[in-house]
């Protein structure tokens with residue numbers, strides 16, 4: 001009995017796999033949006049539980065991967081300043097800019113600190129009144145409210161030495177961009193569960209309808225992902241194109257409204273460039289003028305800073321599902337996790353790194 | 361980056377109404393998590409935490425299932441690897 005109990009979930013996976021195989025009649029291409037899902041798919045070899053007719057492609061849902069080179073270079077410029085403490089989530093440290101990365105800046109004497117949450121950075125600012133503390137605020141709708149809250153908290157504590165270098169991106173406009181591209185191959189989407197925990201999923205109804213594409217909200221566990229795939233395939237085989245929620249334990253239609261309020265108190269929607277992909281209209285967040293004193297772009301006068309992307313990395317095509325990492329000539333050769341040429345090889349959520357680690 | 365981890369609320373500090381924080385246990389490790397967006401959260405509730413904020417309350421069973429599924433799969437992966445090697 002204990003044995004059965006311990007492996008209950010694996011049985012669930014095998015059953016889901018059987019169900020998916022029995023439903024699939026045609027070939028379909030499904031994109032998982034979120035980098036966390038990409039990581040799970042590769043880590044648990046979920047493709048092996050799927051019939052050959054199903055192709056999973058990995059979407060642009062790794063914030064580390066889509067943060068523009070320009071922002072990375074700005075981060076390096078700020079982190080090198082003598083009077084600055086630069087705080088960042090750990091996974092941004094090795095992202096290559098055009099000349100360096102944060103780890104090298106740190107090795108050369110920059111005060112770069114890894115934080116678990118933006119509130120850690122606010123605390124650092126309070127403890128170091130003679131330093132300017134800058135937090136690299138990247139991420140999707142899941143992370144943006146916390147980063148917004150850090151600005152409100154810094155204001156409440158009357159800190160005049162805290163700012164954020166913000167480069168937030170929004171998921172639905174990226175889905176629009178992918179689906180409206182003439183080269184689009186995607187026929188169904190697994191939507192990112194935690195983005196929907198915050199934002200709800202009403203924004204997806206018009207997308208599913210306009211592009212005749214099923215969108216299924218799901219989580220990150222293997223069972224979640226397979227349930228999401230089953231629901232998507234059922235729709236595709238039955239010519240249905242609706243939004244379904246397979247992550248009811250965490251995602252509600254209206255999302256987390258207080259968190260949305262926090263986010264839109266500090267940020268407003270703006271055009272945003274995505275690394276490797278280019279500019280997508282109304283796809284990002286920027287700090288409202290009302291909070292300009294917390295905007296590192298303004299404090300360090302970096303608003304007109306521009307950098308060209310190098311041509312070698314094909315991450316843009318990978319993140320739109322047009323190519324697999326193994327089709328990049330640099331994959332596993334010049335570009336490896338220890339020496340990444342592009343961001344998707346840095347983050348464990350990046351498609352190139354997930355391929356390299358689990359599917360060499 | 362959007363991942364969230366389940367933890368159990370041990371205590372709540374409402375002394376600052378604009379920044380309500382809870383001490384949350386993640387398998388025994390205690391961290392401070394902002395629970396501002398979950399006005400109904402109480403001690404002993406399970407929450408999903410992301411970069412220092414609580415996104416949503418989940419049931420105890422869901423929290424345990426989330427941890428267990430990952431463990432089961434790690435176990436299964438090892439067994440598959442063993443089978444492939446032997």
Ligand code: SF4
Nearest residue numbers: 313314328335342352
């Ligand atoms: S393998 Fe490296 S160079 Fe090629 S797309 Fe991935 S990150 Fe870019």
